[in-house]
Amino acid sequence: MKYKVYVDGQEGTTGLLINDRLKIRDDIELLKIDPEKRKDTNTRKNFLNKADIVFLCLPDAAAKESVAMVTNEHTKIIDASTAHRTNPDWAYGLPELGKEYREAIKASKRISVPGCHATGFNVAVHPLTKEGILAKDYPVTAHSITGYSGGGKNLIAKYEETDTDSTALKSPNFYSLGLNHKHLPEMQKVSGLTSPPLFTPVVSNFYKGMLVAVPLLKSYMKKPLSAKEVQAFLANYYMGEPFIEVIPYDSSSYLFEGFLNSVQCNDSNKLQLFVFGNDEQTLVVSRFDNLGKGSSGAAIQNMNLLLGKEEWLGL
Numbered sequence: 001m002k003y004k005v006y007v008d009g010q011e012g013t014t015g016l017l018i019n020d021r022l023k024i025r026d027d028i029e030l031l032k033i034d035p036e037k038r039k040d041t042n043t044r045k046n047f048l049n050k051a052d053i054v055f056l057c058l059p060d061a062a063a064k065e066s067v068a069m070v071t072n073e074h075t076k077i078i079d080a081s082t083a084h085r086t087n088p089d090w091a092y093g094l095p096e097l098g099k100e101y102r103e104a105i106k107a108s109k110r111i112s113v114p115g116c117h118a119t120g121f122n123v124a125v126h127p128l129t130k131e132g133i134l135a136k137d138y139p140v141t142a143h144s145i146t147g148y149s150g151g152g153k154n155l156i157a158k159y160e161e162t163d164t165d166s167t168a169l170k171s172p173n174f175y176s177l178g179l180n181h182k183h184l185p186e187m188q189k190v191s192g193l194t195s196p197p198l199f200t201p202v203v204s205n206f207y208k209g210m211l212v213a214v215p216l217l218k219s220y221m222k223k224p225l226s227a228k229e230v231q232a233f234l235a236n237y238y239m240g241e242p243f244i245e246v247i248p249y250d251s252s253s254y255l256f257e258g259f260l261n262s263v264q265c266n267d268s269n270k271l272q273l274f275v276f277g278n279d280e281q282t283l284v285v286s287r288f289d290n291l292g293k294g295s296s297g298a299a300i301q302n303m304n305l306l307l308g309k310e311e312w313l314g315l
């Protein structure tokens with residue numbers, strides 16, 4: 001039997017990539033809506049209820065509308081938007097965080113795909129709070145560098161327009177300067193911190209790829225660890241996870257002329273976790289593709305868990 005899969009938002013940045021990842025599967029029947037009708041409520045409703053699995057690749061408000069249109073109790077929904085990520089009725093789609101996350105995903109009909117920055121952040125911080133290395137009230141900061149595809153069609157168009165004088169736009173730019181980025185609620189909830197992290201993302205003039213960096217001070221940790229000990233702890237935590245690669249503490253061979261680039265994990269579902277530093281100071285950095293493990297790759301990984309096909313290690 002082939003699973004019927006429908007992508008609501010198939011023409012968007014995330015939807016197109018999910019389609020690409022589904023096209024190579026022979027265990028899936030892809031239900032394709034006529035592009036002209038992709039915003040027609042009745043047609044969408046019909047597709048949403050015909051499918052065994054629905055991917056929502058829509059703005060938040062449209063994602064909520066789609067969920068409300070699903071009346072078939074067998075339909076499972078994997079939502080790429082921010083709409084349900086802290087909703088307790090939805091599983092948080094980052095199975096590597098622990099057995100309870102993996103089991104919740106497998107048992108649920110409603111899965112939320114984590115935000116891209118939140119993925120990099122939670123992979124670094126969740127194990128440290130869970131195992132009591134960081135107290136819940138540790139004042140966490142995080143910095144992120146992302147390609148512009150993270151902003152979807154609108155930001156891609158802004159960056160790729162040729163008729164604007166965009167020198168300023170095309171330099172690296174801090175954004176979310178209200179310090180209220182939309183991923184803060186899921187960062188705080190999943191890491192269990194009592195306050196949201198102070199998070200400073202930077203968008204830059206390349207299409208995709210990202211780094212999320214979390215600096216830590218040993219003297220403020222609940223269980224004080226050096227950078228080398230943090231690396232050993234994370235390597236042990238993620239041992240056996242095919243999509244999370246904890247890089248050896250001596251990571252010099254992974255750098256290019258001493259630089260850590262943002263794009264080395266592109267076109268994969270891989271997330272690399274680096275730990276830099278010394279006895280007192282630690283910098284944990286996640287590197288991954290914002291359109292891979294940061295969205296469409298993670299969405300497919302969650303589908304595989306739902307279908308009992310964890311062994312699928314394709315893109």
Ligand SMILES: NC(=O)C1=CN([C@@H]2O[C@H](COP(=O)(O)OP(=O)(O)OC[C@H]3O[C@@H](n4cnc5c(N)ncnc54)[C@H](OP(=O)(O)O)[C@@H]3O)[C@@H](O)[C@H]2O)C=CC1
Nearest residue numbers: 009011012013014057058059062080081149150152153295
């Ligand atoms: N880009 C990224 O790195 C990531 C994005 N996400 C999230 O995934 C979701 C999709 O993002 P992304 O693919 O980047 O966004 P895009 O803007 O690239 O695509 C959104 C798509 O949704 C369609 N759409 C909008 N409103 C409706 C509606 N009412 N009914 C049907 N279709 C509609 C748009 O149609 P039209 O083609 O006409 O514009 C477009 O094709 C968002 O919630 C985003 O926040 C999550 C993680 C990462």
Ligand SMILES: CC(=O)N[C@@H](CCC(=O)OP(=O)(O)O)C(=O)O
Nearest residue numbers: 082115116146147148150151203
């Ligand atoms: C460059 C840029 O604007 N990036 C987006 C990230 C998109 C994303 O992952 O956000 P959702 O998953 O919540 O949709 C941002 O930081 O808001």
